[in-house]
Each structure stands twice: as C-alpha cells, then as structure tokens.
Amino acid sequence: MRIVIGILLICVVAFAIILTVVEIPFGISKTKVGTYYIDNGVEQTGAVNIVTSVVLNYRGFDTLGEVTVLFIAALGLGAVVYTFERKKGENTKTPASLVLNTGCRFLFPLILLFGTYIFIHGHLTPGGGFQGGAIIASAFVLVYLGCKGRNSEKKNFVLFESLGGLIFVVVGLLGFIFGGYFLSNFMPKGIPGELFSAGIIPVLYIAIGFKVGSELAGIIAELL
Amino acid sequence: MIFVTFLVAMMIISAICAVVFRDLVNAVIAASVVSLIAAILFYFLQAPDVAMAEASIGTALVIVIFLIAIKKTKRYED
Amino acid sequence: MMSFINSYIYYIASFGLVFIGLFILIAKQNLIKMIIGINIADTGVNLFLISLGYIRKGTAPVFSRPNLNPRLMVDPVPHALVLTAIVIGVAVLALALSLAVRLFQHYRTLDMRKIKEQRW
Numbered sequence: 147m148r149i150v151i152g153i154l155l156i157c158v159v160a161f162a163i164i165l166t167v168v169e170i171p172f173g174i175s176k177t178k179v180g181t182y183y184i185d186n187g188v189e190q191t192g193a194v195n196i197v198t199s200v201v202l203n204y205r206g207f208d209t210l211g212e213v214t215v216l217f218i219a220a221l222g223l224g225a226v227v228y229t230f231e232r233k234k235g236e237n238t239k240t241p242a243s244l245v246l247n248t249g250c251r252f253l254f255p256l257i258l259l260f261g262t263y264i265f266i267h268g269h270l271t272p273g274g275g276f277q278g279g280a281i282i283a284s285a286f287v288l289v290y291l292g293c294k295g296r297n298s299e300k301k302n303f304v305l306f307e308s309l310g311g312l313i314f315v316v317v318g319l320l321g322f323i324f325g326g327y328f329l330s331n332f333m334p335k336g337i338p339g340e341l342f343s344a345g346i347i348p349v350l351y352i353a354i355g356f357k358v359g360s361e362l363a364g365i366i367a368e369l370l
Numbered sequence: 371m372i373f374v375t376f377l378v379a380m381m382i383i384s385a386i387c388a389v390v391f392r393d394l395v396n397a398v399i400a401a402s403v404v405s406l407i408a409a410i411l412f413y414f415l416q417a418p419d420v421a422m423a424e425a426s427i428g429t430a431l432v433i434v435i436f437l438i439a440i441k442k443t444k445r446y447e448d
Numbered sequence: 449m450m451s452f453i454n455s456y457i458y459y460i461a462s463f464g465l466v467f468i469g470l471f472i473l474i475a476k477q478n479l480i481k482m483i484i485g486i487n488i489a490d491t492g493v494n495l496f497l498i499s500l501g502y503i504r505k506g507t508a509p510v511f512s513r514p515n516l517n518p519r520l521m522v523d524p525v526p527h528a529l530v531l532t533a534i535v536i537g538v539a540v541l542a543l544a545l546s547l548a549v550r551l552f553q554h555y556r557t558l559d560m561r562k563i564k565e566q567r568w
Contacts, residue, residue, distance in 0.1 A: 152474035156467050163463060172455045173504035180501070180523035188511060196509040196521075197419050200528045212532045219539035226546045231553055264422075272418035272510060276535055280426040287434055338511075358535070362431060365542050369438050371454060378461040385468045385488055394480055401484050404465070408491050411461070415498050416508045416522045423534050424494070432487065432538060439545040440480065443552040447478045 192335035193269040193344035201274070202347050206329040210318070213311060213357065220307070220361050227368050242292055250292030257285035265355035269344045275351040279358030286363040290370060303364035310357030317346055317353070374414060381407040392447045398436045405429050458499035465492030477560045479548045483541065490537045494530045501526040 175181070183204060184196055191199040201209055265278030321330040329346075336343035381404055388400035405428035412421035469489030473482055501523030507516070509524040552558055 148475045184518050194511045196524045197527045277422040
C-alpha cells in the first residue's frame with residue numbers, strides 16, 4: 147500500500163518538475179558573475195586555478211561556515227558515542243596476517259605523501275584542501291583495518307583539528323588588521339605559476355587540509 | 371555520447387538495485403557504485419576538482435562509516 | 449529523438465536519482481535504508497548543479513598553459529558550491545548513523561513502525 151502511494155506522489159511531483167526543467171537550455175553560458183571571475187581572477191588573486199580563488203578569496207566566508215559545520219558535526223558525534231553501551235569482550239582485536247601487516251605499514255607514508263602533495267599544490271593544479279584531507283584520512287583507515295590490533299589514539303586528532311581551525315581564523319583576523327576587511331589578501335602575490343604565490347591561499351589550504359584530514363580520521367576512530 | 375548514455379543507464383539500474391536488495395551490505399555497495407559513476411560523469415562535465423572530491427569522499431569514506439554502523443546493528447532488513 | 453536525448457541526458461540522470469532517493473524515504477521502513485536514500489538524493493542534486501554550468505566544447509577553468517581562450521571555460525561558481533555540499537553531506541551522514549546506532553541500542557529494533565508506536 148505504501149509503495150503505491152509513494153509511486154503516485156512521485157509521479158505528480160515529477161510531472162511538475164519536468165515542465166520546469168525543459169525550459170532550461172543546456173550548454174549555453176547563463177551568468178555574468180562567472181565570466182567576471184574568469185577574466186579578472188589571475189590578476190586580482192594571483193592563483194592560476196580559478197576554482198581555488200573562488201573558494202578561498204571571493205567566497206572565503208562560505209568556507210569558514212563549512213569548516214564550522216564540520217566541527218559541529220564531529221562534536222555532536224563525539225557526544226552521542228560517549229553514551230554507547232560497551233560490551234565486555236569488544237576490546238580484544240585479533241592481529242592480521244603477516245603479508246597484510248607489512249603491506250599496510252609500507253603503504254602508509256606513501257599515501258600520506260600523496261595527500262600532502264595534493265593540498266600544497268592547490269592553487270596551481272586541480273586539487274586542494276578537501277581532497278587532500280580525504281586522502282590522508284583514508285591512509286589512517288588503512289592502518290586501522292590492516293595492522294596488528296592498533297588502538298585508536300584520539301588525542302592527537304583533536305590537537306591537529308583545533309590547530310587547523312585556529313590558524314584559519316587567525317589569518318582572517320590578520321587580514322582584518324592589515325587590509326581593512328576580514329580575510330583580505332595581505333601577503334605579496336608574486337608571479338602566477340610559482341609555488342610561493344597567490345598571497346594567503348596556500349597557507350589557508352594547508353590549514354584546511356590538516357583540519358579535514360584529522361577530522362574525518364577522528365570520526366572513524368571514534369565509531370570503531 | 372553513446373558512452374555517456376550507457377553510463378547513465380548503469381547508474382539508474384544500480385540505484386534501483388539499492389532499493390530492492392534486502393541484505394544491507396549489498397545495498398551499500400550499490401550506493402557506492404552510484405557515487406563512482408557520478409564521479410566519472412563529473413569528469414565528462416569538465417570539473418576535475420569536484421570529481422576528485424566525490425571519488426575520494428563518496429566512494430571510500432562513506433562506505434567505511436556505513437559498514438561500521440551495520441556491524442553494530444542488524445544486517446538483514448526485516 | 450536523438451537530439452532530445454543529446455541535450456537533456458544529464459537532467460534525466462540527476463532527477464532520476466533524486467526521485468529514487470525520495471521513493472526510498474517514503475516506502476521503506478528500515479532506518480539504515482532511509483539513510484542510504486538520503487545519500488543517493490544528495491548525489492543527484494550535486495550532479496544537477498554541475499550540469500547547469502557546462503558550456504559546449506568548453507574546458508576546465510585552470511590557466512595551465514599560456515594561451516587559453518577565456519571565453520571557452522566552464523562556469524567556476526557551481527564548482528565551489530558543490531565542493532562545500534559534498535563535505536557537509538558526509539558530516540551529516542556520520543551524525544545520522546551514530547544516532548541510528550544509539551536508537552538500536554535502546555529499542556532493540558530498527559523498524560520505524562515499531563519505534564513510532566512505542567512512544568507512550
């Protein structure tokens with residue numbers, strides 16, 4: 147009975163939505179804000195990757211809000227997990243086989259290096275803090291699943307996460323003191339295409355990479 | 371163009387499989403196949419940043435969180 | 449028919465995913481299956497947002513080589529919005545799953561009909 151009502155409701159909503167979506171043309175430039183950012187992005191910010199300059203320079207306040215939402219979600223998850231019931235025999239972890247153990251310990255620094263490379267070069271190639279942080283978190287998950295019964299230490303994750311958030315807000319306040327508004331680009335811009343260019347954008351992406359990576363790894367270590 | 375149509379058909383069939391399966395581990399694997407094909411479609415729409423984010427977050431980390439939650443509750447749907 | 453599919457295939461894909469996710473939310477009773485439905489609907493909406501900014505024969509918005517035509521680049525503003533939306537989706541999913549595990553430990557069942565009837 148619920149299935150029939152569900153299909154009927156979705157057919158009614160789908161009919162209304164299809165009448166609207168058919169009017170939208172596909173593959174034609176629709177807005178003027180995007181063309182303004184592409185034309186003036188490289189001179190005003192110094193970053194070669196336009197998506198990075200939109201995320202961290204033109205719409206930097208939205209990134210601060212998103213970092214706050216991640217922090218609140220991790221806080222809420224820690225509070226709910228604190229009230230779980232623990233059974234008696236759950237903390238004995240059986241060790242994995244020798245091949246798996248050696249392979250995971252060999253791969254862990256390589257994956258960490260790859261994730262760090264992605265978020266340091268965020269303003270030159272496609273990439274950035276969120277993608278590099280997710281790769282670092284998956285390196286930690288590999289160690290938890292493959293190596294010999296490692297206990298999860300949560301204090302280091304909390305330390306790096308707080309440090310990343312603190313650096314983001316401090317750089318924003320320094321921009322307020324030197325430039326006149328919050329998150330202004332006060333460091334020298336340099337030549338576009340070099341590693342040390344684009345003002346505060348590499349510093350902010352390093353802070354975001356540390357924060358997102360240790361946050362996602364901390365969420366999985368908390369649930370395990 | 372034919373390749374894109376084939377990928378979209380695979381994505382919709384895999385999403386319908388996520389509705390129908392009763393074993394929850396199978397349903398989670400079908401949902402992660404949907405996320406993987408969405409990452410390939412992001413690459414065809416000339417968005418490499420978003421494709422990297424969806425492939426690493428939606429395919430690898432979400433399935434680990436689901437499997438830990440299924441281990442602590444029941445495995446079958448009924 | 450071929451030109452119709454040619455121009456609207458991405459809209460069909462994204463709204464198909466949204467409707468399948470909504471159908472799981474209406475018609476199924478297991479709590480973890482409902483959370484899988486929310487995940488599928490999230491993916492569909494992100495695909496729709498990115499397909500709005502596509503320009504035919506366009507390229508990615510990165511000035512990697514010296515001579516690139518800035519008129520043929522895709523719109524960079526939806527990319528920034530979708531990056532934020534993907535990460536927030538994962539955070540909300542983790543919180544929802546921890547609440548589902550806590551509900552199971554209190555009521556010993558994950559069926560929505562039984563949990564709604566046991567309130568008072």
